[in-house]
Amino acid sequence: MSPCPLYHDAVELIGRRWTGAILAVLLEAGPLRFRQIAAAVPDLSDRLLAERMRELEARGLVVRTELDVGVQYALTDMGRDLDRAVRELRAWAQRWLG
Amino acid sequence: MSPCPLYHDAVELIGRRWTGAILAVLLEAGPLRFRQIAAAVPDLSDRLLAERMRELEARGLVVRTELDVGVQYALTDMGRDLDRAVRELRAWAQRWLG
Numbered sequence: 001m002s003p004c005p006l007y008h009d010a011v012e013l014i015g016r017r018w019t020g021a022i023l024a025v026l027l028e029a030g031p032l033r034f035r036q037i038a039a040a041v042p043d044l045s046d047r048l049l050a051e052r053m054r055e056l057e058a059r060g061l062v063v064r065t066e067l068d069v070g071v072q073y074a075l076t077d078m079g080r081d082l083d084r085a086v087r088e089l090r091a092w093a094q095r096w097l098g
Numbered sequence: 099m100s101p102c103p104l105y106h107d108a109v110e111l112i113g114r115r116w117t118g119a120i121l122a123v124l125l126e127a128g129p130l131r132f133r134q135i136a137a138a139v140p141d142l143s144d145r146l147l148a149e150r151m152r153e154l155e156a157r158g159l160v161v162r163t164e165l166d167v168g169v170q171y172a173l174t175d176m177g178r179d180l181d182r183a184v185r186e187l188r189a190w191a192q193r194w195l196g
Contacts (some may be wrong), residue, residue, distance in 0.1 A: 003122040003139065007184075010191035011122075015113010024101040024109075040100050060194075078194045085186035086105075092183050093108035096158075096176045 013059060014082070018044050019052055023061070023075075024090070027083055031074035033067075111157060112180070116142050117150055121173075122188070124160070125181055129172035131165075 014020050018041060025040045026032060032040070038049055053073055056062040061079035065072045112118050116139060123138045124130060130138070136147055151171055154160040159177035163170045 003119040003126075004188055004191065006191035006195045007122060007188040008119045009195055010187050011113055011118030012115065014187070015109055015118060017110065020109030020113060021101040021106045024105060028101075042100065081193065082190055085183060085190050088183035088186050089108050089112070090102055090105040092180055093102065093104035095179065097104045097107055 013055075014085075016052070016055070018048060019056065020086075020089075022049070022052055022056070023079065023082060024086055026062070026073065026075050027080065027086055031072050033070045033072050035070065037073065111153075112183075114150070114153070116146060117154065118184075118187075120147070120150055120154070121159070121177065121180060122184055124171065124173050124177065125184055129163075129170050131168045131170050133168065135171065 014023065021041050021044075022037060025037060029036075029040070034046075034049070034053070037053075038044065038046060041049070044052075053062060053064070056079070057064050057073075060076055061082075062073050063076055065074070112121065119139050119142075120135060123135060127134075127138070132144075132147070132151070135151075136142065136144060139147070151160060151162070154177070155162050155171075158174055159180075160171050161174055163172070
């Protein structure tokens, strides 16, 4: 009956403050620069956004590329594969929290 | 491009430490008493479990019933409706974190 430890890991990874919002923005918009993510997720400080992006990169959900115009972040296959889970959670939120 | 605020609320609610695990246990097992949830989610203190159950009750995901044998918690329709989102996240975790 205990919850699957992999699921537990996943829910705590994605549920970290702001991480779910950052992933939703990247899923919807595709690769983005740091400033674009910052603009899309209001109330999130640059310091905390940088920390979250480092975590997502370390866990393999995001790749970071240095471009002339700044740093760009893109979801990996692993990150993009969260699409269905994010959509189900968004649909639930719209049914019950609206 | 900003993430839906309802989704943001949902992911932060469910992603709170241990909450995702507690919900998965109730989804799988049906109504449970406090001690059964505590046994199913190891490493979670009674104090923190009680706090999480109060939050879930306040948000309408869980109902609390006093029985002769102790307090029982059951998911509401709103809580049970998380089933698909939890299953998608568990499947993702098994694909990528295994």
